[in-house]
C-alpha cells in the first residue's frame with residue numbers, strides 16, 4: 079500500500095482549499111446532541127438549546143425517514159443560516175457513502191453552511207479509502223465555496239471491517255477529528271445476537287463457580303452471583319488506543335433505552351473512564367447525564383490538585399493517604415486537571431464547583 083510523503087500529508091487536496099489542520103483542538107464535546115432537522119417540533123427547539131450543550135448535530139442518516147431526506151438537508155441549512163451558535167459546535171451526520179443521498183448532502187451543505195459546520199460525521203466507515211473520498215471532495219467544495227477553515231471529519235465505527243481498520247481510518251487524513259462507537263450497526267454487521275441500541279445485555283455474563291456439596295460434588299443449581307459483562311469493552315478500548323495514537327478524540331455513541339437513565343449513566347461513565355471525551359445524546363434528558371459524566375468530579379479534582387501540589391517538580395515518589403504517587407499518577411491527575419480547566423472556561427457552574435475546592439499549598 080502506498081502512503082503519502084510526510085510533506086504532502088498537510089498539502090490541501092484542491093487548489094484554493096484551506097490548509098489541513100496540524101492539531102485537532104481539544105474543544106469540549108461532552109454531548110453530541112442529535113436532532114432530525116425534518117422534524118419541525120424538534121427543529122424548533124434547537125436555537126434555544128445553543129449554549130446548553132457542547133455540540134448540536136443535524137442528523138441526515140438513520141432515524142430520518144427516506145421520504146424526509148431532502149427536508150432534513152434543507153431544514154439543516156435553514157437552521158444553520160438563521161442561528162448564531164455562539165460557543166456551541168455545529169456538526170452534521172451525512173448519509174452513508176453508498177446511499178443515493180450523500181453526494182447531494184455534501185454538495186448542498188458545504189457551499190450553503192460550510193462556514194458554520196465544525197465537523198462532518200461519516201457513518202459506516204470501512205477503511206481509509208472512505209475517508210480519502212470525503213477528504214478530496216471536501217477540499218474541492220471548500221475551494222469552490224471560498225472557505226478559509228477546513229471542515230473536520232468524524233467517523234463512526236460501526237462495521238466489522240471498520241473496527242479491523244481502525245488505525246488506518248484514524249490516520250487517513252489530517253482532518254480526522256475523532257471516532258464514535260456505533261453499537262447498533264456494529265452489532266448487526268458482526269451478526270451479534272442482540273436487538274438493542276448500545277448498552278449491556280443480561281445474557282452476556284459470568285457466573286460464580288458452584289459451591290461444593292458435602293460429598294464434594296458441584297451444586298450447579300445453588301444460588302450463584304452473576305456479573306453482567308460489558309459487550310463494548312473491547313471495541314471502545316481499541317478505539318481509544320487508535321485515537322490516542324493519532325491525536326484525535328474517541329466518543330461513546332447512542333444509548334437507545336431513553337427511559338433507563340441509570341444504565342445510560344453507567345455506560346457513559348465506563349466510556350469516560352476508558353478515555354472517551356464524550357458521547358451522543360438522542361433525547362434532551364441525556365444531555366445532563368453526559369455533561370455530568372464527562373466532566374471530572376469535584377472529588378477527583380480535589381485529589382488531583384493535592385497530588386500536583388505534593389509532587390513539586392514531578393519527579394520522585396510521595397505518600398498521600400497511604401498511597402504511593404509518582405510521575406505516572408501525576409500525569410493521570412494532570413489529564414483531569416486540564417480537562418477541568420477547559421470545561422470551566424465554558425461552564426460557569428462547573429467553574430464555581432472547581433473554584434470552591436480548597437487548593438493545597440505547593
Ligand SMILES: CC(=O)SCCNC(=O)CCNC(=O)[C@H](O)C(C)(C)COP(=O)(O)OP(=O)(O)OC[C@H]1O[C@@H](n2cnc3c(N)ncnc32)[C@H](O)[C@@H]1OP(=O)(O)O
Pocket residue numbers: 111112113114119120123137140141262263275332336359360361362
Ligand atoms: C443508531 C443511531 O443511529 S442513533 C442516532 C439516530 N437517532 C436519533 O437521532 C434519534 C433522535 N431522537 C429522537 O428521534 C427522539 O428523541 C425519540 C424518537 C427517541 C423520542 O421522541 P419522543 O417520543 O418525541 O420523545 P418525548 O415525547 O420524550 O419528547 C419530549 C420532547 O422533547 C423533544 N425531543 C425529543 N427528542 C429530541 C431531540 N433529539 N432534540 C430536541 N428535542 C427533542 C420532543 O419533540 C418533545 O417535545 P414537546 O415536549 O414539545 O412535545
Ligand SMILES: O=CC(=O)O
Pocket residue numbers: 140201234236259260261262263264276331332
Ligand atoms: O449509528 C450508530 C449506531 O449505533 O449504529
Ligand SMILES: [Mg+2]
Pocket residue numbers: 140201236260262263
Ligand atoms: Mg449506525
